[in-house]
Amino acid sequence: MKKPPILIVDDEPDIREVLSITLTDAGYTVYTAESGASALEVFREINPPIVLTDIKMPGMDGIELLERIKDENPDAEVIMITGHGDMDVAIKSLQQDATDFITKPINDHAMEAALKKARERIEVREKMRRYTENLESMILEKSRELSSSPGQQLSAGNDRAALSETAVFDELPCFIAILNRQFYFTTANRWFKENFNGELETKRCYQICKQIDEPCKQCPAAATFGDGQPHEAKSDFTTVQGHQYPVLVWTSPLRNAEGIIHRVLIMATPFDRLTDLQDHLSSLGLMVGSVSHGLKGLLTGLDGGMYMLDSGLEKDDTSQAREGLQVVKSMTERIRNMVLDLLFYAKKRELKKQPVNVADFAEDVAEVVAAKLNWQHIKFDRDFQKASGEISVDPAMLRSALVNILENAMDACMTDKEKSPKITFRVETQNDQTLFEIKDNGIGMDEETLKNIFTLFFSSKGKQGTGLGLFIANKVVTEHNGEIRVDSKKGKGSTFTIKIPR
Template structure:
C-alpha cells in the first residue's frame, strides 16, 4: 500500500531520450549477460523475435537449447571490443532470417570487466533474397551480360558469357569478343560512352573454342552520379543458331528451287534436242535433194540450237550458284555505260534507241559488278525483245540510275509490247519464257536472285501494250552491312 501512495520522481531528460532511442532505433536491440540471458530488449526486437523474458539468447535468436558455437557475444566478453557478425536465425513465426549484428561491450565500472553485451541486429533477409534473385537472373538469363569499364575492360560477366567466352574478368572486351588487339570499329559500347544512349548492333565474335558466335548486342549506360557514365552494360543475344537456321532455310529454298528447275531444265534440253534432230533432218534432206537452201536452213537450225545449249548452261550455272555477291566499291554509272556500249549497236540495228540517264548525285556503292552486269544485260535484252515484239516504230529502251531515299535505284524501261497481268505473275518463275525457243526462262529469275543477294528487290510495272519498267532497288544500309560482313 505504501508503494501505491509513493509519488514517482520526475523523469530526467537523458532517461527519456535513452528510452525513446532504445525503442525507436530501426534495429533489433538486446542486452545479454555473461550467462546468455537476455536482460533487456527493445520493441523491435520483441516484435521480431517474440517473448525474450527469462530466456537464453540462443533460444530467442535461434530456438536452440544450447549456446551457439560461433557466439559473437562470447568474443566480446573475452576481448572487450565491439565486433560485427552475421548469422542466420529464426523469427517468432519460425521463418528463417538472415541478420547482421553489431555487438558492443558494456562495463559497469570503467576499466572493469565486460558484464553485458549490447547486440544491435538488422535483418538482411530481403536484401539477401533480392541479391540472390539478381544473381540468378544475371547468371541464368539466356543471354550474355558483361559490364565494361571506361578502359573497355570487362568488370563483370554472367555465367552464360563465361561458359562461352571463358573467364574474362579484367580483359579488354574486344580481345574477348573478337580476339582483336584494338577497339572494334563502330563499337556500340563506345557510342554509349559517348552519348549515354542505348545502342544496338549485330556482331560476329569468337568463342573460347574458336567457334563463331553471332550475337545481337544492346549497350546501356550505367551512370555514376547524374551524368558520368562509369560503365556500360552489354546485353547480347546469341543468334548463332538463328543465323545457321537462316542459312539452312536459304540453302533448302535454293535446293528446292534447283530441284524444281531440273524438270524445267529437262524440258528445255529436250526441246533443244528436238531442234538439233530437226536441223540434222533438214540438212540430210537438203543433201539428198542437192538443195543448198535447205542445207543452209538446216545448218542454221543446228547452229541456233547449239547456241541455245550454251546460253541455257550459262544461265543455269549462274542461277544455281549459291554464293555471296563479290562486292566492290564502284560507280554505278560505269556499269550502265558498259551496258549501253554493249547493246547500243544491236538495238540500233533493230531500229531501237538505247539511252541512259545517270543522275549526277549517284555515289559509289558496294556492288558485285559481274552480278549487276548480268542483271542489266538480262533486263536490257528483255526490253529490246519486247520492243521487237511490239512491232511499233519509235521504240526505245532507257537505262536509269538514281539515288532514292537511302537507296540506289537502277531502272530499265521500254515502250515495247508490255506484259499482261497473267504473264506478270509468272515472269519470276523458273523456266518461264514468252520468247518460245529463244529464251531459257532463267534470265529474270537469275536477276531477282542477284538483286536479293545484294539485299535489294526488283519491281515490275507494266501493262500489255504499254511498255514495261523494271526497277532494282538496293537499300544503301544493307549494301554497307553486306560489304562489312564480306570484308
C-alpha cells in the first residue's frame, strides 16, 4: 500500500525531528507543526489523512486539536502521543474517535502498529467507497436495462417506474431508498423496509433512520440537492428496535425529464460488519501464525524422538530407543491435540464419549506436560489419591482442554521464576462428579484478564499465545455439561477448577 502523508504535531523540536526522520525513512511524506494552531493551518492546506499529535502542548492541546480536526474531516486518522500516566486523557481521546495512542518514550513498534491501524482504516474506507460506487453504477446499469426493455416505459420522473426499480434494489445487500425534496422517502428496498419498518409516507427520513425529530446537521442528501454532486457521510442509523448501525451513506442525484434534481438516491452500507470481519481475519492470521510456530517446535521434537529411536537401535542402546519412542508418542499426542483444537474451533465436532478410568486418565494428562515442567524446574505435584472409578468423557478433547490449562499454568510460572514455582494437579472422584483442579503459584491475573480469559482470541501472552487454548477448554467442559471456574490473584497465582458430572 502506498504510504499516505503524515502531519506530526509536537511542541518539542527534538521529537519532531526524530519522528520526521523515522517516518521519512519508513516512506511517508512528513509535515510538521509546532502547535495546535499551526497544525490546523497545515491540515486545512494539505489535508493529510494521518495526524500524529502530542497531547500536552501549550495553547491548543492535542485533545482540542483532535476535536477540531474531526470537525473538519471525520475521516482523518489521528494518533495521540501521551506521556506516562496520561491514561485517562488517552482513553478520552479514543472516545473522541482518535485512531490509537502511543506512549512516550515512543517505541518504534508501537508507532508502526498504530500507523498500520490508521492505514488499514483508510484502506477499508476506500474499499467501501469503491464498493458503493460500483453498486451505484450497477444500479444505474440495471435501471437502464429495465427502462430499455419493451413494455416497461421507465423514466426517473415516474413514480411507477421507481417502484419497478425496487425489484433490483430489493436484491442488493445494503439500504437503498429514494428521497424527495421534502425529505420523505418515495421508495425503499426490502432490506431497508425490514429494518426501518414503514410509515414512509408520514415520516421524514431522519425520523425513520435515526428516530430523531430534527434534520441531521450534516446531511449528504441536502448537499446533493444543493450542488447536484454525489456526497458521502458516516452516520449511525437506529432501527425501530433500537439497534444502532454505523453506516456509510452515499447519495447521488436523480433528475427528472427536465433535468432538474427532484430526488436523491441514498445508499447506506453498515460497516461494522466489514471491520468485524477484518478484525476476525487478522486474529485468524495471528492464530495461524502462532499455531504454525508451535507446530515447528513439535515437529523438531518428533524429529528428535525418531533420531533417538534410530540411533538407539543402531547402538543397541535399548533404553535410548525406548526413550525415543516415548518422545515420538508424546509429540504425536501433542500434534493431535493441536489439530483437534483447530478442528474444534473450525467446525462443530461431536463429542466421542467413552468410559475411562479416572486415575489412568489423570496420569495420561500429567505425562504430557511432566517432562517440560521438570526441565523448567517447576515442581509438579500430582494428587490422584482420591481419583477412582470411571467417567464417560471424550478423552481426547478433555485431555486437550486440561493440557491447555496446565500449559497456561506453566507459562504463568515461567514468567516469574524467582519464587520456587509449583503446579498442583489434583483429581478427585466425588459423589456425582469428577473434580480436576490445577493450581499454580505464578504471576496470576488481574480482573480485566480474568474477565476475558475464556474469550476467543484473547491472549495476555502477546505473540506467544493463540488466544485459543482457554476458549476451547471452556467449550469442551461446557459440552461435557461440566463447569469451569477460575480464581486468581495478581502476583499470587491461579486455580482452575473443572467439574465434570458423571
